[in-house]
Amino acid sequence: MFGSPRPAWRNRAAPVVAVFAVLLLLLLCTAGAEGPAARIVPLVFAAGAAGTASWAVWRWRTDRAVYERQLTEWAATEAVLGERLRIAGDLHDLVSHGLGLITVRAAATRHLPQSAEIRAALGDIEEAGRTATGELRRMLTVLRRPSADGPRTPAEDLASLPEIVRAAERTGVRAQLQAALPGEVSSGVQLAVCRTVREGLANTARHAGPVRALVRVHRDGCHVVVNVADSGPADGWRPTPGAGHGLAGLRERIGSLGGTLTAGPVEGGFRLTARIPDGPPR
Structure with missing residues (x-):
């Protein structure tokens, strides 16, 4: 679909390959030679190989640790966003119930002949409206509360x-x-x-x-x-x-x-x- 994947750490392997190539070339050039070069070059090759391998392992572990930390931070952000979505669902349920009661009681009020009953119905409507408004404000306060990293996500x-x-x-x-x-x-x-x-x-x-x-x-x-x-x-x-x-x-x-x-x-x-x-x- 996209061809062979090439993670970022592969690009950093190029210097490692170059170092090995140079050291190997030196070793081949001095193969069969006598004197100090015959003793020094293999030691240099071994030291270079060990150092390069250690650096490669250290760099891989460092990159992996950075990536996992970034992934953990992103997952935490996603969890916060998901929780806010669940709160929004609760908000919908609470407000829908309260406003539904207001609508029903207001419709029923038109058919009541006695003023006492009308006053009682209006009292119910007022109480339901206050309750729904209070729940709405409480839930919106939670939704609007800024996170540790900045404002809420719209x-x-x-x-x-x-x-x-x-x-x-x-x-x-x-x-x-x-x-x-x-x-x-x-x-x-x-x-x-x-x-x-x-x-x-x-x-x-x-x-x-x-x-x-x-x-x-x-x-x-x-x-x-x-x-x-x-x-x-x-x-x-x-x-x-x-x-x-x-x-x-x-x-x-x-x-x-x-x-x-x-x-x-x-x-x-x-x-x-x-x-x-x-x-x-x-």
């Missing part, structure tokens, strides 16, 4: 996709974004698109490491289609799988919009695909 839309890709690149994933969506896209679908891209790139970072990933967002008739595909695990990469809640929550979100979510291996890598109905382009 609702994402298609304009957020480049930043989502850049965030994944900071963990080592070399992501390419291709987005073409003519016409208007509903806000709910835009948010679902962003969540799909974010989860797909997070899965690539966890399971494949610093490899290439292609993100494609386009229309297919009355559907918005999102594909996030990678080129397979980097050489020697040890996956760090999550609990699986991300895909489960994403599948629920896509399903609530009438769409489908599929995920699985393909062409040596892994692909996540979401198809979300959104009507014809407007």
Whole structure:
């Protein structure tokens, strides 16, 4: 799909190969020689080989530690964002219930003949309104509370996709974004698109490491289609799988919009695909 993956550490191996080549050339040139050179060059070669190998191991461990730290920080950010989304769901349930009661009581008030009953109904409406407003303010305070790293994340839309890709690149994933969506896209679908891209790139970072990933967002008739595909695990990469809640929550979100979510291996890598109905382009 993307050709042979080339993690960043491979580029740093070039100086190591060059050093070995020079030392090997010196060894070959002095093969069969007598005198000090015959004794010194093999020692230099052995010392250079040992030093170069030690440096390569140290550099690999350092790069791996940096990558894992970045991945952990990104996972923590994702957890905070997911919790805020759950709070938003609670907010919807609480406010919907309270405002629903207000609507029902207001409608019933029109059919009450006695003023005492009207006053009681209006009292119920006032109390329900105060309760719903209090719950709304309390939940919004939580949602607006700034995190340790900055202000809260606003609702994402298609304009957020480049930043989502850049965030994944900071963990080592070399992501390419291709987005073409003519016409208007509903806000709910835009948010679902962003969540799909974010989860797909997070899965690539966890399971494949610093490899290439292609993100494609386009229309297919009355559907918005999102594909996030990678080129397979980097050489020697040890996956760090999550609990699986991300895909489960994403599948629920896509399903609530009438769409489908599929995920699985393909062409040596892994692909996540979401198809979300959104009507014809407007």
